[in-house]
Amino acid sequence: xxxxxxxxxxxxxxxxxxxxxxxxxxxxxxxxxxxxxxLVYAQASPHSLGGVSLFGGQRVTSETAASFASEDHVxxxxxxxxxxxxxxxxxxxxxxxxxxxxxSLYEEVFNASLVAEERPAIKEQGREDTATFVECPDxxxxxLVDTKNSSFANVLEGVAxxxxxxxxxxxxxxxxxxxxLDVPAGVSLGCNADKAHRKGTTGKGVKVAMVDSGHxxxxxxxxxxxxxxxxxxxxxxxxxxxxxxxxxxxxxxxVFSNAPDASFVMVKMNFTNTIGAFNAAVGLKPRIISCxxxxxxxxxxxxxxxxxxxxxxASAVASGIVVVVSAGNGHFGFPGQHPDVxxxxxxxxKADGSTEASNYSSGFVSNIYxxxxxxxxxxxxxxxxxxxxxMLPLEAGSAIDVGLAGGGAHPNGDETLPKDxxxxxxxxxxxxxxxxxxxxxxxxxxxxxxxxxVRSILKSTARDVTTGSCAQGTQAVVGADAATGAxxxxxxxxxxxxxxxxxxxxxxxxxxxxxxxAPSATLAEPPLPDLIPEVGVGAPVAxxxxxxxxxxxxxxSAEAPSPGSLSADDADEIMELMKDGGIxxxx
Amino acid sequence: xVVLRTPPRAPGVxxxxxxxxxxxxxxxxxxxxxxxxxxxxxxxGPVVGISFAITAPLDRFRAxxxxxxxxxxxxxxxxxxxxxxxxxxxxxxxxxRGIEAVTFTAPxxxxxxxx
Numbered sequence: 001x002x003x004x005x006x007x008x009x010x011x012x013x014x015x016x017x018x019x020x021x022x023x024x025x026x027x028x029x030x031x032x033x034x035x036x037x038x039l040v041y042a043q044a045s046p047h048s049l050g051g052v053s054l055f056g057g058q059r060v061t062s063e064t065a066a067s068f069a070s071e072d073h074v075x076x077x078x079x080x081x082x083x084x085x086x087x088x089x090x091x092x093x094x095x096x097x098x099x100x101x102x103x104s105l106y107e108e109v110f111n112a113s114l115v116a117e118e119r120p121a122i123k124e125q126g127r128e129d130t131a132t133f134v135e136c137p138d139x140x141x142x143x144l145v146d147t148k149n150s151s152f153a154n155v156l157e158g159v160a161x162x163x164x165x166x167x168x169x170x171x172x173x174x175x176x177x178x179x180x181l182d183v184p185a186g187v188s189l190g191c192n193a194d195k196a197h198r199k200g201t202t203g204k205g206v207k208v209a210m211v212d213s214g215h216x217x218x219x220x221x222x223x224x225x226x227x228x229x230x231x232x233x234x235x236x237x238x239x240x241x242x243x244x245x246x247x248x249x250x251x252x253x254x255v256f257s258n259a260p261d262a263s264f265v266m267v268k269m270n271f272t273n274t275i276g277a278f279n280a281a282v283g284l285k286p287r288i289i290s291c292x293x294x295x296x297x298x299x300x301x302x303x304x305x306x307x308x309x310x311x312x313x314a315s316a317v318a319s320g321i322v323v324v325v326s327a328g329n330g331h332f333g334f335p336g337q338h339p340d341v342x343x344x345x346x347x348x349x350k351a352d353g354s355t356e357a358s359n360y361s362s363g364f365v366s367n368i369y370x371x372x373x374x375x376x377x378x379x380x381x382x383x384x385x386x387x388x389x390x391m392l393p394l395e396a397g398s399a400i401d402v403g404l405a406g407g408g409a410h411p412n413g414d415e416t417l418p419k420d421x422x423x424x425x426x427x428x429x430x431x432x433x434x435x436x437x438x439x440x441x442x443x444x445x446x447x448x449x450x451x452x453x454v455r456s457i458l459k460s461t462a463r464d465v466t467t468g469s470c471a472q473g474t475q476a477v478v479g480a481d482a483a484t485g486a487x488x489x490x491x492x493x494x495x496x497x498x499x500x501x502x503x504x505x506x507x508x509x510x511x512x513x514x515x516x517x518a519p520s521a522t523l524a525e526p527p528l529p530d531l532i533p534e535v536g537v538g539a540p541v542a543x544x545x546x547x548x549x550x551x552x553x554x555x556x557s558a559e560a561p562s563p564g565s566l567s568a569d570d571a572d573e574i575m576e577l578m579k580d581g582g583i584x585x586x587x
Numbered sequence: 588x589v590v591l592r593t594p595p596r597a598p599g600v601x602x603x604x605x606x607x608x609x610x611x612x613x614x615x616x617x618x619x620x621x622x623x624x625x626x627x628x629x630x631x632g633p634v635v636g637i638s639f640a641i642t643a644p645l646d647r648f649r650a651x652x653x654x655x656x657x658x659x660x661x662x663x664x665x666x667x668x669x670x671x672x673x674x675x676x677x678x679x680x681x682x683x684r685g686i687e688a689v690t691f692t693a694p695x696x697x698x699x700x701x702x
Binding site for chain 2: 427
């Protein structure tokens, strides 16, 4: 190992370097040779055609770039030499050769020394932090390794060490010409949640857990002030701030579209330990768990692991937790077909507001659970080939961000940039969190409902989807069917019905002061104007369902309209449902 | 996942919220199984339903289940088959008696990577 050279220090190089990087006023935190990353990435520059080094201080622009390119035989010789020396050669262009190797290899091959420096850095969302920069103190130019004293002197003019860079993500989605929905507005409107929000039901105080690939702090969430708790690590996971896949972050935006004030927590799952992550979510005691994943199980018997998952879901639901699971994207989804879950299918909403069954989403009759029709209800889902339909935020450069961008023109790709932090996706992965969001509204309106009662409300109030067919080919028809279940969720109607189910109704002239002595409240027959609605959350009436889980919703603030009280509009919705025979008091 | 033994179910009876209490594993079996894995250095998750998760580096699995790698390889070779379960022969009798299976969950077929 060569002795570190101190030319730079002798020439006052450090000061010069600091001035050039603009970091002279920033304190340099630490310098260490032990904190070097295991792999150091760099761009090696073969000698330029024009005779001027890329690192000579001249500006490189589109007009001058050609003169910094190199002759092919020089590039080839340099790349082969670097490979022989032990570097991984990742990419070769006429301008630079992208290499990777341990710091010790650079030191040995280029007769240089490398150190790690912790420098102040501005990360995502303007977050001030520090980042590890690899530096060569032998040269004046930041990050430059001189090759003059190495066997590469005749082919390389220098090696530039890569610097950490951070994505500058945007809270605004990119605009695209093809028909798609955005969040929160498009999804909220499509699920008819806006009207519920206007009346004060926003999911406030209702805890929704999602079990998925993780959650990245995208500005979409912070800019809107959504309530996102720190990610909980499921067994066998790490890096709570990272969502390398992008799926969890993206799908969570669907929850907030329908329930903007819900309290959200992500449980990051290891894909080979999904049950462990689900169990961790149960341990958080949420009111709702949303799962946008599953496997295809067209027939039984269930495996040991499937039985364990079935039991975990059954146990969660028995304890009062609403579990929403995707039906599948052409799969016979499990646990989406478990009888205790709210099974999420897909309906496609066109630009004119009409709907049809999504041919990307599953719909089937279970062979494992007799009589179980999947799905129960639908969220908004796109069509084949890729259901590129809802523009969702995710970690820039994550697998989905890059994957959809690489698909070409819509509908095969989403026409976004590969590292812009946005992707147009959907599938029943999107439907489940949309439905979970509406469940949060329902539970804010009537915290005493059991999971079966929540599902009953969703089904009673869903908008029938009567055209199109699901991925399995089943046709949507008038009434409930195995393509779309009861139809597309209707948040405003569901909330109105939930409020109605939670009302304590008393005859006119009832003395509130003597309420304890009064006989049990019972539902009276309509018309509603003759009834005096009183208390909402936590006061079940005959036919509604109390739960041992406790009221999940925090009391609404004094300024907000009480979610438990019926407005004239709510009463209209109820009357309409009664007229349609849509209210099932025995649910 | 450690799947615990439950009272026998008639064919076709699946676990649901309506019957899960009837098929709850024995409390003593839960305790001894969790204590066993904890003592062997595993991270032990909570029991939800009839199972709990165990997490540990491979060498700890190897020490407790000598066949872990063979079984894992077999599962990878046959992705369509039911998942492999680990042999319980190496577990003490009183612990093994309360366990139905120790198994790995296969990655989901839809969701992350296939929304």
